Amino acid sequence: MRVLIVEDEPTLGRQLRATLEGAGYAVDLATDGEDGHFLGSTESYDVIVLDLGLPEIDGLTVLDRWRKEDITIPVLVLTARDSWSDKVAGLDAGADDYLAKPFQTEELIARLRALIRRASGNASSELIAGDVRLDTRSGKVTLDGEPVKLTAQEYKLLSYLMHHKGKVVSRTELIEHIYDQDFDRDSNTIEVFVTRIRKKLGAEVITTIRGLGYSLEDPSERRTE
Structure with a gap:
C-alpha cells in the first residue's frame, strides 16, 4: 500500500516515513501544501496523512481542492490543533479521520489500516481468499x-x-500502489x-487476465462455465 505524508516539520516527517516504511508501506513525503497538493492530484495513493499547518498552502485548502477535484483518496488529518472547531473544520473539508499531536505511531498505523480497509470495502x-488468510x-x-513466509514486496x-479481491488489477496499478514515486516503473x-x-x-491463487492484469478471487466464489 502506498501512503503520501504531507508534513512540514522535518524531524516528524522523516520519523513518520521511516515508521511507515518499516510497517511495509511505500511512502512519499511532501514538505509543503503546494507539493502535497500536486502529488495527491497526480499520483496514486491508498491513503494520505495531511498536516493542517503547512507553508505555501494550508492543509484545509489542500484537502478542499482535492475533494473539489473528485479525488476520493482517504485522508487522515494530522495536526497540533486539538480544539473541537479545528476537528469539525477538517472533517467538513473532507477528511476521513483526525489525529491530534502528540500521538502514538501505533495508533496512526491502526487508523491508516482501517481507512484502507474501509475504502476497499x-x-x-483479516482478509480471506479460500485457504489463504492475511x-x-x-x-x-x-x-x-x-x-x-513472504518477502516484503x-x-x-x-x-x-x-x-481488491475479485477485481482485475493492472500491472501499472500494482506498481503505482506498492512502490514510491522514485521506483523504476518499467x-x-x-x-x-x-x-x-x-x-x-x-498456482491458482492469482489469475492472469491476458492484456488486463491480475485478479485474486476466493475459489468458492469463482464462476463455473
Missing part, C-alpha cells in the same frame, strides 16, 4: 492454517490484491513476484 482486519495487523499470511503485492518485477507468490500459495 473490507470490514475485518492479517493486516500482524502482517502474517497463512495457507490452510500454516504460516507462509511479495506481501505488499498480495495485500493489495486481497484488498521494471518487470511484478511478474517475478506473482510467480513467487504462486509457488508459495498455489
Whole structure:
C-alpha cells in the first residue's frame, strides 16, 4: 500500500516515513501544501496523512481542492490543533479521520489500516481468499492454517490484491500502489513476484487476465462455465 505524508516539520516527517516504511508501506513525503497538493492530484495513493499547518498552502485548502477535484483518496488529518472547531473544520473539508499531536505511531498505523480497509470495502482486519488468510495487523499470511513466509514486496503485492479481491488489477496499478514515486516503473518485477507468490500459495491463487492484469478471487466464489 502506498501512503503520501504531507508534513512540514522535518524531524516528524522523516520519523513518520521511516515508521511507515518499516510497517511495509511505500511512502512519499511532501514538505509543503503546494507539493502535497500536486502529488495527491497526480499520483496514486491508498491513503494520505495531511498536516493542517503547512507553508505555501494550508492543509484545509489542500484537502478542499482535492475533494473539489473528485479525488476520493482517504485522508487522515494530522495536526497540533486539538480544539473541537479545528476537528469539525477538517472533517467538513473532507477528511476521513483526525489525529491530534502528540500521538502514538501505533495508533496512526491502526487508523491508516482501517481507512484502507474501509475504502476497499473490507470490514475485518483479516482478509480471506479460500485457504489463504492475511492479517493486516500482524502482517502474517497463512495457507490452510500454516504460516507462509513472504518477502516484503511479495506481501505488499498480495495485500493489495486481497484488498481488491475479485477485481482485475493492472500491472501499472500494482506498481503505482506498492512502490514510491522514485521506483523504476518499467521494471518487470511484478511478474517475478506473482510467480513467487504462486509457488508459495498455489498456482491458482492469482489469475492472469491476458492484456488486463491480475485478479485474486476466493475459489468458492469463482464462476463455473
